[in-house]
Amino acid sequence: MLNTVKKDSSANTCSGQDKVIIGSNRKLLLSDVKRIAQYPVIIDLSPDTHDTVKKSYEMLKLLADKRIPVYGMNTNFGDQVRYMDTHLKCDNSELYYASMMRRQINIIKSLACSQGQVVTPEIIRVTMTLRAHCLAQGYSGVSPDAIATILSYLNAGIAPVVRCYGSIGASGDLIPLASIAACFLGENVEVSYQGKIMPASEAMKQAGIGKLRPQLRDGLALINGTSFMTAIASTALYDLNRLFTQTLSAVAMSLESMLVISSAYHPLVHQLKFHKGENSINDFILNFWEGSLLISNLDELRTTETAYKPVQDYYSLRAVPQGFGPLQENLSTAVLWVENEMNSVNDNPIVDAEENQIHHTANFMGYYITEACDLLKADIAQASTWIHALLANMLHPRKNHGLPVNLTLDPDNHNGFRSMQLLSAALAVQNRKLAQSQQAFSLPTEGDNQDVSSLGAHAAFDLRESVMNLERLTAVLLLASAQALELRGIQKASLRAQEIHQVIRAHSPVLSECRPMSAELTSIVNLLQEELI
Structure with a gap:
């Protein structure tokens, strides 16, 4: 099994309306993320949550x-925790509670300062759902109104405008989450509603939603967690989990077109290495090649006097299971970690009503998200370099075993896939840059109270970009493999390769003459996203 995302979940479909249930005794899975991101899916609480x-x-x-x-x-908050409420010993309860409410409002207002590119409404919907799910576990001491307000926004289709920079992953995602919470207060901030950007107050008026009056620690609870970084990571991980098999399919097609020697893929070879991922990928490739007449036999090459290729392939052709096995295993680990974070109580302090205790702790730290993203970014950089190497093998007459240069029959007049190799180099280089570990850049801040930080949101955004680039690289390799297999004789290819080739040709004809390819590449990316390949 290459797909590591479970399809069963706590989400329900009832009365013809798609609904996701969150809260007490509910576990969200990565497979729920895609649905949560799409309005008008309804988000509701489990009955025992209240x-x-x-x-x-x-x-x-x-x-x-x-x-x-x-x-x-x-x-007060953070480094200013030493400052107690000036009304703490005041007998006037009205002044005391008004002071606490003002503090909750002020922390939200002061932190609503995100900058950079606007984050997609889909990620914000997932963020809001995960924050509500965290608070609904009953360990945050929030008022029911705080959770109800989040659900009101979600189910009305209002997505606060949040920009990408602000979180350092210590005390969670304070600035992005505050940018969301400021909308609940009716502050002078913007939201996306019914396809338009408008002031939060106007959207609330149109949707019939009132302002939140935060009680006790509601303001802190709304902003003090990992919901933003986890939303980014979960959407990227969902896409990568789907893309991984598609990328392997493109790789398997390219190996066929290069007349790869089957000896390197003999099951015994990989059983002797013991790695689960390596063996799983080898099995996938062997199954993919079913029916192929293009796979070379080592014994035949050894006995042929005029062999059409050497008896051993280049590393990129014979080491795919060993190279992609770690990615599969790290992908499975990342799914586990991200799903755990999705369902976690990532707040501070933690209110344990059963034992009547308050724990001042650090569950808002996002190191598991950072680690998952950093691992996968490095693996994606490796996969991106690999795809570039495969493409180079297919295009260069010194290495491609009889295919025409750049996969074009008229190299005097046409450039074939030469430009695609340039594009793949640009994408691979960017993914190699993104592979840097974000944890290495931790910077003490906030009066050195936050003297270590996870940088989870940074890592998650980098993972998201890496996945998108890998998707583009996969589209390039699919187009090149389809052309190379045609040149070999598509009827000789594996049954699965022929199926994929047919889908590709419905959207991108043979590249026989030079033409702009941006739109066609986008079409192939769309096919991948729609899981038609």
């Missing part, structure tokens, strides 16, 4: 009434 949330809120309210200091409720 009581769970109410218990933790009432416990926190009791501590507030007793004037017991709790971080972020009646103390």
